[in-house]
Amino acid sequence: MPTAIxxxxxxxxxxxxxLKLLTAGWHVHGFSRQPSEIAHPHFVxxxxxxxxxxxxxxxxxxxxxxxxxxxxxxxxxxxxxMNALLLTPSKVAENLMQVNYLGAFHCIQxxxxxxxxxxxxxxxxxxxxxxxxxxxxxxxxxxxxxxxDALTQVAGKELSSQGVTVVxxxxxxxxxxxxxxxxxxxxxxxxxxxxxxxxxxxQEAADFILEAIQQANPVPGSIRYLAQIQSR
Amino acid sequence: xxxxxxxLALVLKRLRALGQELDRPSLLTADEQxxxxxxxxALDSMGLVTLISDLEExxxxxxxxxVALADEKAMSRLTSPFRRVNLLADYIIExxxxx
Numbered sequence: 001m002p003t004a005i006x007x008x009x010x011x012x013x014x015x016x017x018x019l020k021l022l023t024a025g026w027h028v029h030g031f032s033r034q035p036s037e038i039a040h041p042h043f044v045x046x047x048x049x050x051x052x053x054x055x056x057x058x059x060x061x062x063x064x065x066x067x068x069x070x071x072x073x074x075x076x077x078x079x080x081x082m083n084a085l086l087l088t089p090s091k092v093a094e095n096l097m098q099v100n101y102l103g104a105f106h107c108i109q110x111x112x113x114x115x116x117x118x119x120x121x122x123x124x125x126x127x128x129x130x131x132x133x134x135x136x137x138x139x140x141x142x143x144x145x146x147x148x149d150a151l152t153q154v155a156g157k158e159l160s161s162q163g164v165t166v167v168x169x170x171x172x173x174x175x176x177x178x179x180x181x182x183x184x185x186x187x188x189x190x191x192x193x194x195x196x197x198x199x200x201x202x203q204e205a206a207d208f209i210l211e212a213i214q215q216a217n218p219v220p221g222s223i224r225y226l227a228q229i230q231s232r
Numbered sequence: 233x234x235x236x237x238x239x240l241a242l243v244l245k246r247l248r249a250l251g252q253e254l255d256r257p258s259l260l261t262a263d264e265q266x267x268x269x270x271x272x273x274a275l276d277s278m279g280l281v282t283l284i285s286d287l288e289e290x291x292x293x294x295x296x297x298x299v300a301l302a303d304e305k306a307m308s309r310l311t312s313p314f315r316r317v318n319l320l321a322d323y324i325i326e327x328x329x330x331x
Contacts, residue, residue, distance in 0.1 A: 061298060
């Protein structure tokens with residue numbers, strides 16, 4: 001039975017992907033700060049703060065105990081904040097970088113080592129169309145996700161020779177807690193701009209991730225979007 | 233606790249396994265003086281990463297200690313513990329027995 005670790009698994013897109021993987025026969029370790037409502041014999045719920053390296057390392061040690069391999073890591077945990085650049089508190093910018101970039105960095109290091117030992121594995125970093133569009137009003141968020149994209153590209157190159165593939169998957173606005181506070185007209189305008197006038201549902205985003213997992217030979221370090229945006 | 237002969241044996245065993253996997257004959261005959269990294273060394277950067285990742289797991293299985301061999305402490309040393317086999321074997325003892 002293939003085994004996955006998903007961060008940000010207690011709600012939103014993470015939860016939707018966990019449910020799809022369980023249905024597809026995966027064993028899933030969910031990493032999140034809040035308890036999950038999912039009760040399934042093949043789901044293990046871990047309390048993890050991805051911004052704390054020791055928290056990540058301890059959870060990965062538990063997940064890989066008894067020689068349990070990890071086939072898939074999805075770095076989905078994320079934070080968002082929409083604000084004009086000059087009005088964004090530095091604490092907010094710091095937190096976005098901690099969660100969106102460093103959180104994934106910690107998980108890639110901890111799980112990546114396990115995957116290098118196995119000489120196989122797939123790491124998916126969840127990103128956003130806001131980076132290639134350089135969306136105004138989201139400077140700190142875009143910068144943190146751009147850092148994640150750069151990490152994806154370099155990790156893809158570094159780890160591919162060890163049998164570990166790293167890719168990024170990007171989305172427009174998906175109806176989660178992160179987009180609740182955003183003005184509806186702005187979301188509609190953005191969705192039209194990226195060729196998805198009806199928006200992107202949680203199920204569509206989760207299906208896109210599942211398709212990527214099943215893809216035979218993904219390009220290491222590539223970033224693909226569920227939107228009319230050129231892959232990178 | 234781990235002894236010096238144990239740590240040396242772990243490193244050499246892992247290097248020989250890597251030598252077979254990567255088809256690098258020089259690793260099959262590795263000894264204490266084998267250069268691991270740098271000019272004329274047996275491993276490239278990713279080979280070294282693989283060796284360290286494998287050794288961390290070997291150490292856990294051998295003595296139950298979860299250690300990070302490549303941390304700030306190791307990287308900031310004037311003489312890198314990853315330069316030669318004997319230095320790495322010494323460093324493993326230091327890290328494991330300090331835990």
